[in-house]
Amino acid sequence: MDAFEKLTALVIPLDRMNVDTDAIIPKQYLKAIGRAGFGANLFDNWRYLDAGDGRTDAERRPNPDFVLNKPRYRGAQILLARANFGCGSSREHAPWALLEYGIRAIIAPSFADIFFNNSLKNGLLPVIVPDAVVDRLFRDVEANPGYALTVDLVSETVVLPDGTRVPFQIDPFRRECLLRGLDDVGWTLQYEAQIKQYEERRRAEAPWLFVAE
Amino acid sequence: MGKTLYDKLWDSHVVRELPDGTCLLYIDRHLVHEVTSPQAFAGLRAAGRRLWRRDANLAVADHNVPTKDRALGIRDDTSRVQVETLDRNCADFGVTLFAMNDPRQGIVHVVGPEQGATLPGMTIVCGDSHTSTHGAFGALAHGIGTSEVEQVLATQCLLQKRAKPMRVRLEGQVPDGVTAKDLALAVIGRIGTAGGTGHAIEFAGPAVRALSMEGRMTLCNMAIEAGARAGLVAVDETTLTYLANRPFAPRGALWERAVAAWRDLHSDEDAVFAREVTIDVAALSPQVTWGTSPEMVVGITGRVPDPAAEPDAARRAAMTAALAYMDLKPGTPMVDVPIDVVFIGSCTNARLEDLRAAARMVQGRRIAAGVRALVVPGSGLVKKAAEAEGLDRVFVAAGFEWRDAGCSMCLAMNADRLEAGERCASTSNRNFEGRQGVGGRTHLVSPAMAAAAAVAGHFVDVRGW
Numbered sequence: 001m002d003a004f005e006k007l008t009a010l011v012i013p014l015d016r017m018n019v020d021t022d023a024i025i026p027k028q029y030l031k032a033i034g035r036a037g038f039g040a041n042l043f044d045n046w047r048y049l050d051a052g053d054g055r056t057d058a059e060r061r062p063n064p065d066f067v068l069n070k071p072r073y074r075g076a077q078i079l080l081a082r083a084n085f086g087c088g089s090s091r092e093h094a095p096w097a098l099l100e101y102g103i104r105a106i107i108a109p110s111f112a113d114i115f116f117n118n119s120l121k122n123g124l125l126p127v128i129v130p131d132a133v134v135d136r137l138f139r140d141v142e143a144n145p146g147y148a149l150t151v152d153l154v155s156e157t158v159v160l161p162d163g164t165r166v167p168f169q170i171d172p173f174r175r176e177c178l179l180r181g182l183d184d185v186g187w188t189l190q191y192e193a194q195i196k197q198y199e200e201r202r203r204a205e206a207p208w209l210f211v212a213e
Numbered sequence: 214m215g216k217t218l219y220d221k222l223w224d225s226h227v228v229r230e231l232p233d234g235t236c237l238l239y240i241d242r243h244l245v246h247e248v249t250s251p252q253a254f255a256g257l258r259a260a261g262r263r264l265w266r267r268d269a270n271l272a273v274a275d276h277n278v279p280t281k282d283r284a285l286g287i288r289d290d291t292s293r294v295q296v297e298t299l300d301r302n303c304a305d306f307g308v309t310l311f312a313m314n315d316p317r318q319g320i321v322h323v324v325g326p327e328q329g330a331t332l333p334g335m336t337i338v339c340g341d342s343h344t345s346t347h348g349a350f351g352a353l354a355h356g357i358g359t360s361e362v363e364q365v366l367a368t369q370c371l372l373q374k375r376a377k378p379m380r381v382r383l384e385g386q387v388p389d390g391v392t393a394k395d396l397a398l399a400v401i402g403r404i405g406t407a408g409g410t411g412h413a414i415e416f417a418g419p420a421v422r423a424l425s426m427e428g429r430m431t432l433c434n435m436a437i438e439a440g441a442r443a444g445l446v447a448v449d450e451t452t453l454t455y456l457a458n459r460p461f462a463p464r465g466a467l468w469e470r471a472v473a474a475w476r477d478l479h480s481d482e483d484a485v486f487a488r489e490v491t492i493d494v495a496a497l498s499p500q501v502t503w504g505t506s507p508e509m510v511v512g513i514t515g516r517v518p519d520p521a522a523e524p525d526a527a528r529r530a531a532m533t534a535a536l537a538y539m540d541l542k543p544g545t546p547m548v549d550v551p552i553d554v555v556f557i558g559s560c561t562n563a564r565l566e567d568l569r570a571a572a573r574m575v576q577g578r579r580i581a582a583g584v585r586a587l588v589v590p591g592s593g594l595v596k597k598a599a600e601a602e603g604l605d606r607v608f609v610a611a612g613f614e615w616r617d618a619g620c621s622m623c624l625a626m627n628a629d630r631l632e633a634g635e636r637c638a639s640t641s642n643r644n645f646e647g648r649q650g651v652g653g654r655t656h657l658v659s660p661a662m663a664a665a666a667a668v669a670g671h672f673v674d675v676r677g678w
Binding site for chain 2: 017018023028030031045082088090092111113117118121122171187191195198207208211212
């Protein structure tokens with residue numbers, strides 16, 4: 001995954017609570033066997049006025065009222081969202097779609113647990129800030145075309161255009177992985193001997209856990 | 214101080230703990246399906262890695278499989294490629310697979326317990342959020358993403374932070390006509406879809422103890438809809454009776470040893486929970502959702518709520534958007550809402566007990582004119598058992614379609630889906646926009662409620678049926 005240190009970028013506001021993973025990337029686009037090709041269908045049901053069956057995305061009619069289609073937010077890399085963002089399924093296609101579209105950080109008052117984990121493992125930074133800050137950011141983004149924020153993982157702060165600094169927290173281990181772009185498998189395999197040791201102990205203690213059919 | 218069930222399960226699986234509390238957690242059972250695994254196997258290939266422990270994995274194709282005319286294969290090219298990719302990956306890496314035409318094939322969360330591959334005291338993961346289902350057996354079970362699928366395949370471990378233990382006590386006796394599904398919906402209605410975020414929910418109390426394993430699975434299945442990655446129920450005689458002699462369960466002396474260990478899989482008397490919620494279920498009525506989030510739920514005797522009465526602006530906006538999508542007007546009695554489609558199936562409600570409850574409602578009756586209704590058993594073995602009892606004949610005589618096992622219209626990745634504007638009484642778990650088909654409208658209900666709605670053509674109170 002790509003490392004994440006500091007990002008200054010345009011903000012795109014998605015003013016809905018409980019945005020679920022079916023909304024982020026609908027199931028008809030989960031049939032690919034690779035990790036790419038999901039960005040064009042991010043928020044598909046809201047983004048297009050017609051269904052995608054049998055048409056190429058270029059032939060479809062974008063919904064001009066949906067934020068992703070508003071020219072003022074083109075190129076945004078920070079998504080501003082409401083509570084419980086990413087609820088629903090465990091599909092990692094959701095962070096893949098967001099990343100491929102260009103989003104690198106999401107600011108919200110809360111996230112669903114599995115989506116939160118999946119995002120961290122892909123270099124997509126979920127930033128939790130209080131409701132009152134989110135309310136203010138929605139108002140500021142609306143009122144100011146070209147509104148940009150800085151998300152700084154090194155100092156764990158969001159910096160507003162007027163210099164206001166809002167702190168956020170990421171677990172130290174996850175922060176380290178993000179800063180260095182480290183993936184979990186490589187990290188875990190450093191402890192191969194310890195895993196084997198645990199496994200041997202469990203085989204003796206609880207052999208029924210190792211029964212095959 | 215005593216330990217919660219969650220703490221017992223967690224503590225017995227920690228391989229290494231980091232200073233910030235992140236743990237390397239050992240995984241006993243990994244269930245695999247075709248949608249969230251291809252990129253994980255591709256990652257192993259690219260890195261030249263093998264499986265850490267082949268026999269910990271069990272794979273089955275469920276999301277994309279057709280539920281009729283299987284002999285013709287899968288018509289949709291992308292679905293077929295995904296299922297064939299699973300077949301090839303399992304062959305290449307030596308994973309036990311119940312392929313599409315295996316009699317044991319079915320929804321991964323129905324198959325695991327049915328085979329005894331789900332055991333108390335295990336850590337169980339799968340690239341599917343409804344893995345919470347397996348917590349019904351006193352196992353720590355939760356959904357994971359594809360990166361984590363790859364990690365488990367390669368290392369048998371996950372990097373996790375401990376969740377906060379939460380207890381939901383269901384007091385009182387469950388009234389007739391009220392099922393585990395209604396309990397699940399009532400809990401979500403009470404605590405909200407983010408109510409369990411960051412927590413593992415243990416369901417306890419007399420109403421839970423009285424549930425069958427099928428009912429407990431339904432309850433834990435929807436823990437994720439309450440925001441909790443994991444649901445849990447303590448082990449008791451009901452658990453042990455269910456598991457005895459299942460194909461993957463231990464036997465003989467090993468069974469006895471396992472049972473002795475499993476008897477400790479409950480929260481200690483003096484265990485402290487981060488959060489406790491108590492709900493009296495004695496006066497509960499059958500539940501039905503009216504909106505596009507599972508927390509948007511009322512009793513069957515209730516009405517579609519009015520957003521104008523909601524003080525919170527974000528909630529009011531969500532309710533207004535939901536009513537527009539669902540094409541419902543505030544104040545409409547739920548029993549006056551007509552339906553077009555009935556779906557009885559999914560990892561929430563497609564076990565034998567569910568099919569029996571639905572069949573009782575339609576015995577000797579016909580579905581209403583214009584209603585399309587299908588029953589999709591949770592597994593090939595559930596289907597066979599139902600047929601042995603003649604349930605298939607009851608459904609077919611009433612006008613239902615009797616299908617093969619799979620996820621089907623719960624998420625409509627195969628050919629079973631709603632058309633835009635169609636309204637469905639569904640025994641599945643999510644009523645999100647477009648979940649059952651673009652523009653489709655989903656109302657979540659129990660199997661009995663769905664079956665009765667098929668006959669009436671609108672929602673009805675099964676207590677007076």
